[in-house]
Amino acid sequence: MSENRERQERILAAAAELFVHYGYDKTTVDDIAREAGVSKGAIYLHFKSKDELFETLLVSEMQTYAEKWLELIDADPKGGTLAAMYKNSLYALNSSAFMAAMFKQDSRVLGNYLRKPDNFFRVMRDAQQESERYVFVKMMQDAGALRKDMDAKVIAHIMDMLAYSLVGIDDVLPNQDKPPTEDIIEGIAEIMDRALTPEGGGDSEAGKAILQQIAEASRQQLGIMKEAEQE
């Protein structure tokens, strides 16, 4: 990795930590520079503005999330089933506080950035016709990895609900004896496995093939966004 690239990574890492802890509003460019051990000017050699830095971080976190997801699936013996794939997406989501904040649109972290008229999230929502989750579930169903008698749109939405509440429920419903997150995710996986796997078991290999396909498309889309952002 070039020295320049390495410094950019350091800046982004510092920014991620500060944004998660203090939020977009309370984190200043000076803070980021100090935390990353560079001068403020250096930040502006990498990013045109605070917002561009922030948006680069958003994209970067999404990429990291996608890669982590793929890794987990690859390492999972049952990785090709719909339930296992979904489960691993939850682990991936849960592994990054910043990504979790993005997913639940945490206003404490995203702050006034959310109010900007054409922020990253709005643009993304307007751009996509169908939710990524739905596309994924639909493909899995067509490939025989999800029972035909389930409505893919409904399943996709329930999956979003569970992901959302996995990272968001603590904010509003403090539960004294909440089970460990891992137990929750495994519980969800078991439920999904029983409820969604077609009779006779789904085709695990077909599932993995689909994932590669989606991953590739996703990488392309993120690449495009990264370019769009440079302008």
Add this chain to the structure above:
Amino acid sequence: MSENRERQERILAAAAELFVHYGYDKTTVDDIAREAGVSKGAIYLHFKSKDELFETLLVSEMQTYAEKWLELIDADPKGGTLAAMYKNSLYALNSSAFMAAMFKQDSRVLGNYLRKPDNFFRVMRDAQQESERYVFVKMMQDAGALRKDMDAKVIAHIMDMLAYSLVGIDDVLPNQDKPPTEDIIEGIAEIMDRALTPEGGGDSEAGKAILQQIAEASRQQLGIMKEAEQE
């Protein structure tokens, strides 16, 4: 119903509507009096303070919710299974905007009431050792209406997650083509039925018996709270 009692109901109904629409902070006692068609003084003949009115409403909504739940179960042919019971709790929750706001601790509705040091919700949380949902799930498991190989605490928590996200996900994740709520609830019910019902089917009658038991306990607890509130 006594004339006095009827007026109290009218006040509470008016308050519920205003609180849901404008929130606790922006709803004044004058507003409530006007909406209910009574004088402000009359409000204070029924309630010692705005907060007492509010808390009476909280308890009243919980009672209505519990009754609605029982009704739905009674009317449901499969009402005794765990999945059907849970499903009906979601319908009951979804049928009252105020109850939904309570469940998700919606700060737009509950406003500064939530900041009060010993508000209803804090008192309730401190009072109860185990979550109601867990008690319910555990009893159902002991009665043979939930597979033994599932952890009741985990299942209870996942049920809370789904309930929370059912009423809360719209606030942060606007989904252009979200399925109708009824389809979502039925989808959840189907998933739960497949995943939680023991081999050979659960004992539906035992389930209903348990519910009556819990309903009775719940009625008692709410009665106690109502008294505690009078002070």
Add this chain to the structure above:
DNA sequence: ATATGACCAAATTTGTAATTCTGGTCAATA
């Protein structure tokens, strides 16, 4: 060529005095 941090205009926050609003009371009324 690269990197820095002093510097600045604009935005945000703070302090605070004036104003409005609101929960609660109670003398007057029906």
Add this chain to the structure above:
DNA sequence: TATTGACCAGAATTACAAATTTGGTCATAT
């Protein structure tokens, strides 16, 4: 006796100037 609404003290909001902070720049240093 039961009910009302004018009234009031304290709370909340507004207005706005002063002070501070912050995103971004660029002359200077390395």
